[in-house]
Amino acid sequence: MRVVICGAGIAGLTLANRLATSGADTVLLERSPVPRPEGYMIDFFGPGYDTAAAMGLLPALRAVSYDIDEAQLVNEHGRCRARVRPALFAEQGLLDLMRPDLERVLREALPAAVDLRFGSAVCDVADLGDGIRVTLEDGSQVDADLLVGADGLHSTVRRLVFGPDSMFLRYLGFHTAAFTFHDTGIRSAMVGHFCLTDSIDRQVGLYALRDGRIAVLAVHRCPDSTPPDDVRSAIRQAYSGLGWLVPDVLDRCPAEHIYYDQVAQVVMSSWHKGRVVLLGDAGYAVSLIAGQGASLAMAGAYVLADRLHEAESIEEALLDFEAVWRPMAEEKQRKGRAGTRWFLPSSAWQIRVRHVVLRCTRLPFVDHLVATALVGKSSGAILEPDRTRMAKSLRTALAAPTVLYANGFGWLLGRRFLCLTHTGRRSGHRYRTVLEVIGADRGADEYLVIAGFGRSSDWLRNIEAHDDFEVIVGRDRFSAVHRVLSGAEAESAMASYERAHRWIVPLIRRVLTRLLGWRYDSSPAARARLARQLPVVALSPRSPS
Incomplete structure (x- = not known):
């Protein structure tokens, strides 16, 4: 079996690893000419953590992880108003990772048999009946038995095969941005902590990286899903007036290597069509609010590879994959939509309620109830919990x-x-x-x-x-x-x-x-x-x- 995977992100890299390990001829295409440096810190737990353990990657991931003991909500003067422990949301294991670091570990673990091609953008997909023909922007073509679209929220494969983004994207009312910069003074105050502004309708979070940089994750409400033409100017305008360290952060916002996107989910009635299937954010993005997007991408890839290896036909494998994995993805999407109100409070009373809830997480049993309400049940099983x-x-x-x-x-x-x-x-x-x-x-x-x-x-x-x-x-x-x-x-x-x-x-x-x-x-x-x-x-x- 020959499989072409579009997108060398977390889902695509995991799937390529598993397919090549099971003997499939695997071609992995990535539009970007080089690995993308943009990304933000993620709490990596749940089914993705178990997938990493099954693949033998936990030692490599622990080597690049960060020790984030707690996240602090700070006011305009930098005083802590509430705290939350990331470990609250994970029953088994948790790693705090930068997305580029997770991708690098997956990339370095690829079997030599994987044909990884950077700078390869898909422009056309043709159904051959018993196979797929993928045409790239350079005019070359790749024939395969199956095409997997693992190319993210704004998937090219989804657009070419299933329809425009407007049919599937569910905008949740937020824009988000991430970037890094150097500042030794700010970094020394951030080690071991993830600090976020305790603010209404917009929020800036900071954490220290081991190479001397400060990483920034920002999110704000916006009625329009359309991204701005000048991203840096839009960021400075959206977060101006926030106190604490935010003015210094905005001054250091770089002109390039900024991650910027809408916060949205992908909702589809089917993730596959003929010999094409969508994986990860391309098919079932849960959003920044729900979290676990990386975890679900990695575990979903593991399940898909297993079904392709075990099933008698590709058609049967895709049906089985979707039947097994859809309930998991849809539960996380429901939690994400329900959490939009509390993810970024829109009033002072909501901020006060959030403070009370977070303080109550120090109590026995309450911590588990709050975690389940926010992110759903933390599954310890990769396959069909x-x-x-x-x-x-x-x-x-x-x-x-x-x-x-x-x-x-x-x-x-x-x-x-x-x-x-x-x-x-x-x-x-x-x-x-x-x-x-x-x-x-x-x-x-x-x-x-x-x-x-x-x-x-x-x-x-x-x-x-x-x-x-x-x-x-x-x-x-x-x-x-x-x-x-x-x-x-x-x-x-x-x-x-x-x-x-x-x-x-x-x-x-x-x-x-x-x-x-x-x-x-x-x-x-x-x-x-x-x-x-x-x-x-x-x-x-x-x-x-």
Whole structure:
């Protein structure tokens, strides 16, 4: 498989790493002629942190991280009015990183097989049916099986394939800017702290970098999403009149290397179209307010690479990726939209309320409630956190049938459950899995079971790799063969199963909703989507011949 990735940012670099590691021919295109130096400090935690751990990158990231003990809100005289600990928002691990440093670590970890091309801007995308042709501004073309748009909030791939920015950008009412400058006096006062102005409708934050620079992150309300023509003048005008160190900061605002953009989210009904898929901010930007954009970009890339490696087709991989990752991204987007009011207070009373809330975070339990309200649940799982919990629940639910089969009493369950004995595709060990029978065709002697974790279900992958598996159902034991039902057959099987168990349909819907990562409502459209995501497998006796 050949994959072209547009955008050598956090999402693109992570995806290129994972795809090349799994053997895919990977081309990584970046419009900029060199790595971009612009960026700001991020609190890196949640699923992205776990992704970095899985990729073995935590030591390199810790080496470039900063020790930010707390963020302080200061008044016009520089007096601290409230404090918050960044670690409040992370249950597991957290690193404070400059975005360019995170990208550099990812870039240096790229396998040599990745074809990384700077100064390569995409100008056209052509659908070839079974592939994609990407045309670059220099006239050259690259053919591939899949194109991934990981090129940020103002994605070129999204514009070329899905439509203009106006269709998908949800402006949240703010502009933001980031830049750096040198000043030893200011830097000495910032070491170990992140200080922000405690101000209305606009805010400037400062923190010290290890190379002697001061980094600035600024945000202000603006009714118009259009960026200014003269960015430096706009910054000086927007933040003039703020006290503390802000006048000195504005005087040192450089003429170039300024990051400036609107604060917005990207909201789309689908992240993929044909052989093109969007990743990170290009498809599901959560915004500066929600935070965790870098974390979601990195973890989302990990999940997409996993699906592309495991699925039987690109189409199946893209459907599965979106079904798994959309709930996570949409939760963070909801938290971001809900937090706009408190992210930057618009009145004095809102500032006072914020002070009270932040002081209460010193109390047990309250800190967790505040963190969850602001950024949502901090997931410790890279892949399908809800499915991980569901797996434990399913193991508990199937404990009794498993014990009965293990002790030779499985026949007591009738034909409601079967026991599948299969060979590990890597280990060669024999395993026993108890599965619920969702339907049976007695004429064809077929028993239908559902792969609750999709194509990644271990038992399904094992029987596809080794055909020496056995089924026990009721008092029957037989060497078996399998086939995966077509979409129409699977939909029909699920409809019949729900009719036969109509008294527990609400429970069935809740279980499937947790497994699928989206709300299952038993509608024909939901059954069709389920059939694409969770294979229904027919097991039948092997022919004596």
